[in-house]
Amino acid sequence: MDRRHLGQCGSFLPTPGVPLVFLVYDVPGMSSCMGVKDAGMGEAVLVDRIREVFEAHHVRLWRAVAVWSGSTDVADEALAETFAQLVRRGEEVVAPAAWAWRTAFRLAAAELQRRRAEVHFDDVAQVSLSAGQPELVVDLMRALQRLSDQQRACVVLCDLLGYSAEEAGPLLHTSAATVRVQRMRARRRLRSLLEVKDV
Numbered sequence: 538m539d540r541r542h543l544g545q546c547g548s549f550l551p552t553p554g555v556p557l558v559f560l561v562y563d564v565p566g567m568s569s570c571m572g573v574k575d576a577g578m579g580e581a582v583l584v585d586r587i588r589e590v591f592e593a594h595h596v597r598l599w600r601a602v603a604v605w606s607g608s609t610d611v612a613d614e615a616l617a618e619t620f621a622q623l624v625r626r627g628e629e630v631v632a633p634a635a636w637a638w639r640t641a642f643r644l645a646a647a648e649l650q651r652r653r654a655e656v657h658f659d660d661v662a663q664v665s666l667s668a669g670q671p672e673l674v675v676d677l678m679r680a681l682q683r684l685s686d687q688q689r690a691c692v693v694l695c696d697l698l699g700y701s702a703e704e705a706g707p708l709l710h711t712s713a714a715t716v717r718v719q720r721m722r723a724r725r726r727l728r729s730l731l732e733v734k735d736v
Contacts, residue, residue, distance in 0.1 A: 583627050590633045591620055597698050598641055605693045606645045607682050611652075615645040638708035646686060680730040688723035691716050696724075 595616060603612035619641040623633055630636045681689050687709070694705040695716065702713040702720070709716065 584624070587620070587623055587633060590623070590637060594634055594637060595620075598638060601690075601693050601698055602641050602645045604678070604681065604697055605642065605686075605689050606649055607678060608649075611645050611648050614648060615641045618644050632707075635707050635710075639710050642686075642690060642709070676731060677727075680727050683730055684723050684726055685719075687711075687715075688719045688726065691720040692723045692727070695720050 599612050599616050602615050603609050606612060606615075619637050622640060623630060623637055681692070684692070690709055691705060694700045694708065695702065700708070702716040705716045706713040
């Protein structure tokens, strides 16, 4: 098994839709009515800036969160709330792309913790994401859920989405060296879980 197999986890996922927040903010003056922080950039410029981030990152971010969490529902909720918060915060966010990545993972982690407190969510998550998938993908998805949150995030970003350690570090609010170490540990753990020689 190699990196191409991990990539299948993302390739079988549907493409996320456009969050309602961008349909709402197409209405002139709506952002100010909903509390968007605009300290001088201008409403149109602000929304365009956030839309650029959305268009450049939302598909990869959604797939990353879906694979990381094991649930398309969690990914939907996390991204919708991430971009809603980004619009509300406005100019306050200096680096919106990196902020969106960190926030989406943080919100997804909080939602997973909430769901696990209510039910045995590992099984629910696998039904959500793995239904109808090839056996290899299902096995890999189950194995990914056995990793720590940080290890899973490093593998998803580097092996599924093709980010380098230097690119993944800022998205996870950590160093490139930490990404490399956590990814190495994650791959070792996956190799053990899947009982294969070629993860």
